[in-house]
Amino acid sequence: MIINDEATIAPTLVSLGLPGYYYFHDEVFAHEMRTVWRSTWQCVGRESELPNPGDYLTSLIGNQPLFVIRNACGELQAMHNVCRHRGARLFEGMGNCSVVRCPYHAWTYDLDGQLQGVPQVHLFPDLDKSTVRLLSAQVDTWGGFIFVNCDSQAESLMSYLAGFPEYLKQYDQPWEELRRVASWSYTEPINWKxxxxxxVEDYHFSTVHAESLHSYDFPRIRTTTTGRHCQITVPYTAEKLAKMYDAMTWEPQRLSYQGYIFPNLMINTDLDHVSVFRLLPLSPVRSCIEVLIYQTRAQMEAFPIDPxxxxxxxxxxxxxxxxxxxxLQANVHSLAYGVTKLAIERELGIAHFYTVLSE
Ligand code: FES
Ligand SMILES: [Fe+2]
Structure with missing residues (x-):
């Protein structure tokens, strides 16, 4: 149960949205980590980043450290990044290994997580190695993206994505062929929500991005919801092929297929590249946003990017x-903080997000 100090003293000024303490309270954050972030499918990288047996990458799923590794048969396996001896972190970053070797006391596991080696094994007279393995998580892929889920009972990835892949397939580039050409990240003093x-709202575009996204045809942007997610189609204005900031190349007859896959992924297609934002909540008031820029081979040749x-x-x-x-974050402690109305159509995605969270 959530303790709500603020709510007990706040007058009832608002009827919509989430109360301010949802954006800073430790208990709310801990609850979200246990629920939203531990039982949903989340993108952790691209299959092409792990081409060979033994290639691995690490990721946090909410507050759960996991790694994904390609096993000897070439299949992807997702496991908790936690040694079964005394719980040490096994891997950092990305790399390749022939066995998973804990840096603390050197227990080793095969690429499927089965315990193999225990130094000075006579010190563990009761240990049956065959019964010890790294705890696994679910892993699956779509379009070259690797998704993991800590919940062993979770629905399949395709069911979870609820038609989002069909929406993205309208993009005229093959998703599997995308390769990373640039990436960087931000750490911001902002709650992830x-x-x-x-x-997921475009109501702010005409004030906040009037210049920077001037090639977007704001009134014709459309948001639709599917499953827990939001699909946002963005048409361009009728100018000729041009460069927006010299960063995003576009042409008027195209649509940019954008969208949010709950809870950690935002995808945006453009003529010359795909950008992906991966969200990682670090604390109630801090979030990391990783920006990943991908191109297909054809895009690399036609639109070379200087990272x-x-x-x-x-x-x-x-x-x-x-x-x-x-x-917004600056005002979440205010007694007056709240949402009076959401715009129809333009803030539809927010209403949907509130509904998903409440479920
Ligand atoms: S904690 Fe991993 S071998 Fe001891
Ligand atoms: Fe924006």
Whole structure:
């Protein structure tokens, strides 16, 4: 049960949305980590980043450290990044290994997580190695993206995605062929939910991004919901092929297929690249946003990207969004904080997000 100090003293000024303490309270955050972030499918990377047996990557799923590794048969396995001896972290970052070897006392596991080696094994007279393995998590892929889920009872990835893949397949580039060409991250003093809410509404575009996203045809942006997710189609204005900030190339007859896959993934297609934002809540009031830029081979040849220049240009839009999210975060302790009305159509994604959270 949530302790709500603020609510007990706050007058009932608001009827919509989440109370302010949802954006800073430790208990709410801990509850979200146990529920939302532990039992949903979340993207942790690309299959092409793990081409060979023994290749691994690590990730946090909420507050759960996991790693994904390609086993000797070439299959992906997801496991908790926790040694079964006394719980040490096994891996950091990415790499390749022939066996999983704990850096603390050197217990080793095969690429399927089965305990293999225990130094000075005579010190463990009761240990039956065959019964000890790293705890596994679910792993599956779509379009080259690797998704994991800590909940062994969870529905399948395709069921969870609820038609989102069919929506993305309208993009004219093969999703499996995307390779990372640039990436960077932000750590912002913002609760993760404000970042989502900002992403799934376009009502702010005409004030916040009037210049930076001027090639978007704001009135014709459409948001639809599917499952827990939001699909956002963005048409361009009728100008000729042009460059928006010299970062995003576009042409008027195209649509940008954008959207939010609950809870940690935002995807945006453009003529010359796909950008992906991966969200990681660090605390009730701190979030990491990883920006990943992908291109297919054809896009790399047609639209070569200088990662540093690209990041510099892209950064402007991100900063515009973070700046307004900080305005919300700055007021969550106010007795007057709240939502009076949500715009129809333009803030539909927020209403959906509240519904998903409440469920
Ligand atoms: S904690 Fe891993 S071997 Fe001891
Ligand atoms: Fe924005």
């Amino acid at each position: 404000f970042i989502v809410e900002n992403y 540093d220049v690209f990041q510099g240009k892209f950064h402007r839009v991100m900063e515009e969004d973070f700046a307004v999210c900080r305005l």
